[in-house]
Amino acid sequence: MPPMHLQRYLITGLLTIIPLWLTWWVFDFVLGQLSSLGGPLVRALAGLVEPWAPGLSARLLAPWFEFGLAVVATLLALYILGWLTTRVVGRRLIALVDAIIDRIPLVQRVYGATRQLLAALQTRPSEDVERVVLIDFPSPEMKAVGFVTRVFTDPDDGQRYAAVYVPTTPNPTSGYLEIVPVEKMVTTGWSADEAMSFIISGGTVGPDELRYRAAPPAPSPEE
Secondary structure (H helix, E strand, O other), X not given: OOOHHHHHHHHHHHHHHHXXXXXXXXXXXXXXXXXXXXXXXXXXXXXXXOOOOHHHHHHHOOHHHHHHHHHHHHHHHHHHHHHHHOOHHHHHHHHHHHHHXXXXXXXXXXXXXXXXXXXXXOOOOEOOEOOEEEEEOOOOOOEEEEEEEEEEEOOOOOOXXXXXXXXXXXXXXXXXXXEEEHHHOEEOOOOHHHHHHHHHOOOOOOOOOOOOOOOOOOOOOOO
16 A cells, blocks of 8 residues: 555645636636637737738737637626616517527527526525525435425425426536425525535535524414
8 A cells, every 4th residue: 555645645635736626627618618709709800900900910819819808808798788688778689589589499498498597596486485495415314405496386285396406516507406395495595696606616615504404393373
């Protein structure tokens, strides 16, 4: 067996590099996506200024400059889009885009489902059910943080169930969908932002208190 100090240093080095690697992976993915979205805008701008300023056009097409400008341009476009969405004109444009996409088979299913999920995470599923809960997953002895996306009723016995989305760590865009009896869920009192920070950080960032078991039912007035 290798010496104990060798194992200890290897584990310490691994624990040190994992957060750095995850941070780099997230930023590399996000910045890469932003660059790919903004890249065509930068190349179009370089083409426009080339007849009057060839040197500036060449500088715009430099890989590092193109990447940085593409990120800034994309962030600016997202900001403008967010600003327009809060205005009447923006809401009408979004409604027009929704109407067009709804006419495209298959695409409208993916687009519509994604919009419904994002909208659902911003509101309570019902008056007596919280958005962020704990459920028994993957076994009765363990708990997982989940987001209630909807509540429905069994027509045979009237039992209420919840559809709970359980994200994975550190990538919350993948996960599991569980159907759970409402009375089996444990309310957390967390906001969606707090729960998402908790999941992405592997539990290192989040509220200091966690209700692990369901609160006992309130005693009836006769008792």
